[in-house]
Amino acid sequence: MERKLVIDPWGETAIEDYSKLFEQFGVEPIDPLIDEFPIKHRLIRRKIIFGHRDLQKILKAIKEGEEYAVLSGIKPTGDFHLGTKLTAEEIIFFQKLSNKAMAFYCIADVEAWNDNGIPFDKAEEIAISNIADVLALGLDPKRVYVYRQSRERRVLQMATVFARGVSMNLLEAIYGPRHFGLYLSAIIQVADILLPQHPDFGGPKPTVIPVGADQDPHIRFARDIAQKYRSIYGFELPSATYHRLMRSLTGEKKMSKRNPMGMFTLTEELESVKFKIMNAFTGGRPTAKEQREKGGVPEICCVYEVLMFHFVEDDSKLLKIYEECVTGKRLCGECKREAAEIILKWLEEHRRRREKFIDLATKLVREGYAT
Amino acid sequence: MERKLVIDPWGETAIEDYSKLFEQFGVEPIDPLIDEFPIKHRLIRRKIIFGHRDLQKILKAIKEGEEYAVLSGIKPTGDFHLGTKLTAEEIIFFQKLSNKAMAFYCIADVEAWNDNGIPFDKAEEIAISNIADVLALGLDPKRVYVYRQSRERRVLQMATVFARGVSMNLLEAIYGPRHFGLYLSAIIQVADILLPQHPDFGGPKPTVIPVGADQDPHIRFARDIAQKYRSIYGFELPSATYHRLMRSLTGEKKMSKRNPMGMFTLTEELESVKFKIMNAFTGGRPTAKEQREKGGVPEICCVYEVLMFHFVEDDSKLLKIYEECVTGKRLCGECKREAAEIILKWLEEHRRRREKFIDLATKLVREGYAT
Numbered sequence: 001m002e003r004k005l006v007i008d009p010w011g012e013t014a015i016e017d018y019s020k021l022f023e024q025f026g027v028e029p030i031d032p033l034i035d036e037f038p039i040k041h042r043l044i045r046r047k048i049i050f051g052h053r054d055l056q057k058i059l060k061a062i063k064e065g066e067e068y069a070v071l072s073g074i075k076p077t078g079d080f081h082l083g084t085k086l087t088a089e090e091i092i093f094f095q096k097l098s099n100k101a102m103a104f105y106c107i108a109d110v111e112a113w114n115d116n117g118i119p120f121d122k123a124e125e126i127a128i129s130n131i132a133d134v135l136a137l138g139l140d141p142k143r144v145y146v147y148r149q150s151r152e153r154r155v156l157q158m159a160t161v162f163a164r165g166v167s168m169n170l171l172e173a174i175y176g177p178r179h180f181g182l183y184l185s186a187i188i189q190v191a192d193i194l195l196p197q198h199p200d201f202g203g204p205k206p207t208v209i210p211v212g213a214d215q216d217p218h219i220r221f222a223r224d225i226a227q228k229y230r231s232i233y234g235f236e237l238p239s240a241t242y243h244r245l246m247r248s249l250t251g252e253k254k255m256s257k258r259n260p261m262g263m264f265t266l267t268e269e270l271e272s273v274k275f276k277i278m279n280a281f282t283g284g285r286p287t288a289k290e291q292r293e294k295g296g297v298p299e300i301c302c303v304y305e306v307l308m309f310h311f312v313e314d315d316s317k318l319l320k321i322y323e324e325c326v327t328g329k330r331l332c333g334e335c336k337r338e339a340a341e342i343i344l345k346w347l348e349e350h351r352r353r354r355e356k357f358i359d360l361a362t363k364l365v366r367e368g369y370a371t
Numbered sequence: 372m373e374r375k376l377v378i379d380p381w382g383e384t385a386i387e388d389y390s391k392l393f394e395q396f397g398v399e400p401i402d403p404l405i406d407e408f409p410i411k412h413r414l415i416r417r418k419i420i421f422g423h424r425d426l427q428k429i430l431k432a433i434k435e436g437e438e439y440a441v442l443s444g445i446k447p448t449g450d451f452h453l454g455t456k457l458t459a460e461e462i463i464f465f466q467k468l469s470n471k472a473m474a475f476y477c478i479a480d481v482e483a484w485n486d487n488g489i490p491f492d493k494a495e496e497i498a499i500s501n502i503a504d505v506l507a508l509g510l511d512p513k514r515v516y517v518y519r520q521s522r523e524r525r526v527l528q529m530a531t532v533f534a535r536g537v538s539m540n541l542l543e544a545i546y547g548p549r550h551f552g553l554y555l556s557a558i559i560q561v562a563d564i565l566l567p568q569h570p571d572f573g574g575p576k577p578t579v580i581p582v583g584a585d586q587d588p589h590i591r592f593a594r595d596i597a598q599k600y601r602s603i604y605g606f607e608l609p610s611a612t613y614h615r616l617m618r619s620l621t622g623e624k625k626m627s628k629r630n631p632m633g634m635f636t637l638t639e640e641l642e643s644v645k646f647k648i649m650n651a652f653t654g655g656r657p658t659a660k661e662q663r664e665k666g667g668v669p670e671i672c673c674v675y676e677v678l679m680f681h682f683v684e685d686d687s688k689l690l691k692i693y694e695e696c697v698t699g700k701r702l703c704g705e706c707k708r709e710a711a712e713i714i715l716k717w718l719e720e721h722r723r724r725r726e727k728f729i730d731l732a733t734k735l736v737r738e739g740y741a742t
Contacts, residue, residue, distance in 0.1 A: 114531070160521060167550050168554075177539070180538065181537065188531070
């Protein structure tokens with residue numbers, strides 16, 4: 001594979017998969033809005049957040065000092081990993097963009113039960129660990145409401161209201177044939193998305209939901225319901241941002257827990273993480289000689305992707321790695337050792353930070369607020 | 372139609388319709404248990420409650436002074452009528468049978484919304500009026516918990532738990548093809564039925580659900596779910612009693628709001644009630660002469676049915692009406708006038724009583740308890 005140095009070192013390998021979102025479903029590219037962000041987070045600079053719906057509303061609220069909400073959450077099924085880290089960082093980012101931002105963090109224990117059979121008490125335990133991670137990543141505990149679906153009467157009640165507007169045909173079209181509990185979880189998720197606009201939280205307001213590119217059906221469903229129940233609740237249609245999905249370390253299209261060699265958690269044994277990095281799928285050539293001559297292909301390299309998505313904040317440092325790779329100066333063995341070193345250092349620091357947040361996380365999960 | 376005096380003046384005109392419940396679905400006849408009731412309510416004496424499931428559990432609890440619960444409720448869609456009166460009297464009866472009985476009265480506002488489009492605030496208003504009727508009928512306000520589905524987090528939460536155990540095939544088999552909200556209402560109703568066994572109410576206990584003969588699918592569904600989630604909640608399978616369904620005043624098989632001439636509410640204009648009684652379908656003969664010769668047929672007479680189900684408590688008085696009818700001494704015109712007089716007198720007294728209960732009903736609907 002011959003190649004030359006490109007001007008966009010963040011790569012767009014996966015973006016073509018998302019063209020359908022732009023063309024058929026009305027998601028808009030993030031590019032024209034990048035300049036309007038008062039802070040250029042790496043997820044924005046590198047276009048890991050590549051698309052949006054109605055994000056202008058949020059940028060306007062930021063500019064004019066008006067209230068808005070950011071909501072996302074986690075299905076409490078296990079330890080934090082790179083996917084949940086990404087969403088958490090997006091919440092933290094939107095929370096930081098204005099002191100008028102209110103963050104909502106949903107612990108989807110109803111979905112964890114219906115989809116994965118995890119009982120509510122076990123989900124609570126997992127959620128406390130997860131929230132410690134989010135706090136360690138930088139969530140401001142003073143401007144967040146953390147809640148469990150199973151305990152949030154407003155969410156359950158709104159779900160019963162929305163249920164009237166939903167035909168079985170629609171649910172089957174969006175989610176395929178599933179058992180009742182999964183459909184119910186989907187409608188409860190719509191209620192989550194609209195919770196920041198409940199009268200108890202000050203009523204209608206711009207709300208942004210940061211999600212992965214595969215979550216757009218949920219967003220469209222929530223916007224349909226918001227439209228349908230506007231006359232009762234006065235809802236504004238929720239905005240959304242979309243991030244690219246990471247491939248697994250072993251090269252599959254989507255990182256997933258089903259392939260443990262392709263992912264790691266933020267609390268995994270460091271030796272295990274290192275082993276996975278050292279065995280990751282790269283953009284290397286069959287021989288060292290050939291790689292020195294032709295250069296590597298970072299666009300298909302999972303190690304480069306992990307660094308770019310998560311662990312190298314400094315653009316110039318990342319660009320250096322990229323250039324050394326494509327010009328054949330950097331071979332995969334040394335590169336993976338360096339990457340492992342960067343990642344393990346980050347993980348160690350993260351763990352030190354998160355330990356300090358366990359008590360606060362417990363309070364947030366059990367009581368909703370830090371104060 | 373020639374006939375002779377039968378020994379069972381309560382008639383069994385409709386009972387044959389329910390034989391399927393006995394033969395195919397395991398409902399048992401009430402007859403062998405009648406002697407065990409410490410009070411023989413007219414609904415028992417006259418076998419208006421004709422069948423049951425597992426009622427022995429409740430009779431044992433009564434005998435041994437142990438706790439049990441009785442739960443039923445109302446879909447708040449309008450004023451109290453003879454059907455809702457019947458269920459309310461059954462709750463009151465089971466509440467009265469022991470001072471260890473705890474009554475639960477569910478206001479099914481989620482179902483009223485999903486089935487009839489009635490918003491929660493309108494449902495609250497209707498429910499207050501309905502609860503005033505139940506209090507006027509004799510409910511002991513000190514031993515009842517009144518709740519609205521939309522506000523009862525334990526019910527909504529249990530529904531999310533049960534949802535995992537329910538396939539779409541099962542729901543379609545029980546309820547036919549419906550929109551999502553109706554299926555959700557059905558699962559919430561199961562959670563209602565099991566609410567008295569929630570840890571917050573003291574955990575597992577015998578519970579009786581008095582229902583009409585057409586409601587057995589709900590009971591079977593609730594018993595299936597109770598069995599399925601026994602390992603989590605320790606549920607006892609709920610018991611049930613079944614009452615015969617009243618025909619409409621105009622002779623249709625089931626009284627229904629869809630035929631306003633066939634029913635009346637407890638707060639309807641008295642003139643209107645009288646008009647409906649005077650125009651009711653009876654068991655009279657084509658001519659007065661023929662009726663004097665052959666006698667009337669009270670078994671098919673809707674006026675007799677209304678008196679027997681609701682307005683003549685005294686068995687000897689009812690038997691006298693029956694005998695006069697079948698022997699041709701009583702003609703339909705005078706009988707209907709007398710019936711209207713009895714019913715209107717009852718309604719006037721009931722209205723005087725219910726007016727005094729509006730404040731208490733408001734408190735019960737809004738706060739759940741009287742104290």
